[in-house]
Amino acid sequence: MKKLLRSPSAWVCLLFLLIASVGPWLVSKSPEAIDLAHAFELPSRAHWLGTADNGVDLASALVHGARLAAIISLSVVTVSLTLGGVLGALAGMRGGRLETSVMALCDLLQAFPAVLLNIALLSVVARPSVEHVVLSLSVSGWVLYARLARAEVLSLREREFVVAARALGATETRVLFRHLIPNLFGPLLVQATTGFGGVILMEATLSFLGLGPARAVSWGALLDQGSSVLLRFPHVALMSGFAIACVVLGFNLAGDVVREALDPRLRGRR
Amino acid sequence: MASPALRYLLYRSLRAGLTAFAVVSLVFVLIRAVPGDPVDAMLGEQASPEDRVAVRKALHLDEALPAQYARFLGDVADGTLGRSFRAPDTSVRSLIEEAFPPTVELSAWALVIAWLVAIPLGVLAAAKRGTHIDRVASFFALSGLALPTIWLGPLLVLLFGVKLRWLPLPGDDPSAPAALVLPAITIGLALAAGLTRQTRAAMLEVLAQPYIAAARARGVTRTRVFFQHALRNAMLPVLTLGAAQLGALLSGAVIAEKIFERPGLGTLFLEGFFARDIPVVQGVVLLVGIIYVAVNVALDLTYALVDPRVRLS
Numbered sequence: 368m369k370k371l372l373r374s375p376s377a378w379v380c381l382l383f384l385l386i387a388s389v390g391p392w393l394v395s396k397s398p399e400a401i402d403l404a405h406a407f408e409l410p411s412r413a414h415w416l417g418t419a420d421n422g423v424d425l426a427s428a429l430v431h432g433a434r435l436a437a438i439i440s441l442s443v444v445t446v447s448l449t450l451g452g453v454l455g456a457l458a459g460m461r462g463g464r465l466e467t468s469v470m471a472l473c474d475l476l477q478a479f480p481a482v483l484l485n486i487a488l489l490s491v492v493a494r495p496s497v498e499h500v501v502l503s504l505s506v507s508g509w510v511l512y513a514r515l516a517r518a519e520v521l522s523l524r525e526r527e528f529v530v531a532a533r534a535l536g537a538t539e540t541r542v543l544f545r546h547l548i549p550n551l552f553g554p555l556l557v558q559a560t561t562g563f564g565g566v567i568l569m570e571a572t573l574s575f576l577g578l579g580p581a582r583a584v585s586w587g588a589l590l591d592q593g594s595s596v597l598l599r600f601p602h603v604a605l606m607s608g609f610a611i612a613c614v615v616l617g618f619n620l621a622g623d624v625v626r627e628a629l630d631p632r633l634r635g636r637r
Numbered sequence: 638m639a640s641p642a643l644r645y646l647l648y649r650s651l652r653a654g655l656t657a658f659a660v661v662s663l664v665f666v667l668i669r670a671v672p673g674d675p676v677d678a679m680l681g682e683q684a685s686p687e688d689r690v691a692v693r694k695a696l697h698l699d700e701a702l703p704a705q706y707a708r709f710l711g712d713v714a715d716g717t718l719g720r721s722f723r724a725p726d727t728s729v730r731s732l733i734e735e736a737f738p739p740t741v742e743l744s745a746w747a748l749v750i751a752w753l754v755a756i757p758l759g760v761l762a763a764a765k766r767g768t769h770i771d772r773v774a775s776f777f778a779l780s781g782l783a784l785p786t787i788w789l790g791p792l793l794v795l796l797f798g799v800k801l802r803w804l805p806l807p808g809d810d811p812s813a814p815a816a817l818v819l820p821a822i823t824i825g826l827a828l829a830a831g832l833t834r835q836t837r838a839a840m841l842e843v844l845a846q847p848y849i850a851a852a853r854a855r856g857v858t859r860t861r862v863f864f865q866h867a868l869r870n871a872m873l874p875v876l877t878l879g880a881a882q883l884g885a886l887l888s889g890a891v892i893a894e895k896i897f898e899r900p901g902l903g904t905l906f907l908e909g910f911f912a913r914d915i916p917v918v919q920g921v922v923l924l925v926g927i928i929y930v931a932v933n934v935a936l937d938l939t940y941a942l943v944d945p946r947v948r949l950s
Binding site: 471474475477479480481482483486487488568571572575576577587590591593594597598601604605608609611612615616619620 | 656659660663664667668779780784785786787788790791792794795799806883884885886887888891892895896906907910911918922925926929
């Protein structure tokens, strides 16, 4: 915990979550307030990060974008972690047909570049809502956790303490809940921390390609908007891209910190 | 009579074929569940009902789903992959044949850049663990992961296209070799990031093994241990990432082609998607599925060749 608080990346993540949760109350301007006379303006006193298309205040658009990114990533990581963790652990534990079918499903979903898979999934709805995006990202997202949980269970299953527990007559359920699942938390937590970054990036990418949640302020959509006027008004693309990059980098670095904090073998060796 | 390797290859190919088939069938169903009407997208909302019916009939959209599915399988079997809704005289196969080479060229250069950057950097970081070199390499890897392709592309355009004017801007002649540089770097750096981390982690993992210490204790030199004992074993997980990266590579191609306004599979796919040109979307999906499973089969075989512990079964 101490280690976490000493790392700048953890602070970036906390700051992001803070802005996402209370930020929208702090910015006075609505991200939907249209002011055509002041489209794509450079930072000024009225708009301290400048304005985007239609004269929307960039600072408040970015804050609302942060909220969307946080909502989507929290939901997707929670759903994927739970679903993937349980399915993967069961697959590793039971083996047999269950394992074969879970792994086949993983193969099937991973047989596809993530962006293309999400486009295909989102094409099911005409105008995707936030829920649709969460659903689509979770459908592809749980696979990572399932693979990880299964691999961990496969290796844990043969370890002395599990074999010993079995020899002492522990039931399968007891082995799963008392011995295997507690040992899964660490690796899954590391994966989840990095996973936040991954989900934020994927949401931004989908919005950038024009497939994000309709009627929501998204970093990816802002970046797309900024890229189309890159030659004349680079500030929109620069700032929205910077926001995405900082947060994604923050979560990725935080994942490493969590890993080192959890693994005694890595502790203090950096 | 068949050797185990051949039997394994047959088994894997069969399974791979089934996976590709499952992917395509899934997409076939999903695409038809889209509420958007391809006829609306083609004719516009104001088209007369008679025109709509005629177009619907011409595109066989009036048939039942099983009939459409059978027709689709027929199109796959004869290799044409059906005809584009937007240009009924053009087979999807010819569209893909046109879009495929630019994407392959772009992806190949991106891969070359990624491997040339990542493997030396990852090995160096592991060798100099805990030093400034390691921190710089790790930071590079992470910024590469964090710098989204969707941001890196515009940044590179801004720097090399607008400020320095060294390289062409998006929309300029995409067939010029110079136009390939920025898109390839955009995708390549994103790939290099993950690969650097993986190489470093794999090297460290192997270096912590008892047999490395044993080799050192026997008096084998550091360099020899590093390259002969560690690097060889560390390449296996790196290879695994190679397959996972195929997805990133193709996703990257979709994004880079949009940013740099290049022709290719990604552009074809997105255009086809927004126009609800179903045969085109299906065709690209099918192609990507096949490429993916083919690479995976090849990878499994490489595994068996590289690692004697992996048995073909």
